[in-house]
Amino acid sequence: MTVAGALAADRLGTRPRSLTFLAEVVRRGGTGYAVTLPEPLPTPEQTALAATWLEAVNSNPAQGPEYDEAVARWLENVALVVAARRKARAGTPD
Template identity: 40%
Template sequence: MSGSQRRRDEELRCVDVVAAIAGGMVESGAARRALFTDAAIAASLPAEQLAIGPYPLSFLAGCVRSLGLDGVLQLPELLVGEEPTLLVRAWMSAARSGRSPDVVGDEVFARWLEMVAVLLDSRRTATSVPVRASASADGPFSSSRTATTGAVGERRDVPDSADQFTGRGE
């Protein structure tokens, strides 16, 4: 990660996500754009630190659509663990403050949660290190590997190359 990316993350850590949610939920225009840009990126940072994955946030977005924000807020544990639950509950409480329950507002917040999930997935993909399937130069058909076949405990060697499967290696 370059220094400019770290600096940008540090700048985004200063964004008041809860205030941006509260403002973006009741106002359109610049406040709504800030909700779906800087605030969503800023929200992904503590979520990433707490190891909240994209799938749980996407699942919660579906729950918001099904139960409504008020219904989801009544659930005892939104995510696994106290800290992730407190973080997401703060976001949901901010989304609920200053407005009456309505389907449109619930949809806006569900879309925001999905945006944070996409950002988490993107950050995870961008920072992951590719892992080789095999340490052998021959790839997955290395002769140093074995595979289990039909009977319990019966083992056979895996072919040295794909040519043995096609008959071209003989």
């Protein structure tokens, strides 16, 4: 799931720090709050992707602080994979 999320986010040009910020929103406000954000990520395409993720996780009946923390960690891991992909591409000759 993490790699698939990172590939989708990277294809849309999502910056890792945007995902990390969204993770903090989830951690502090919960998935219920995050799903109500009109623009959880900078561009409309990125927002649509994040909305899909947030709606999916918000539909889980087993929500609570531990669940929100797990979602936040997942978003942070997606950000790490995106950052690693970008670093690898930067080091690769054209």
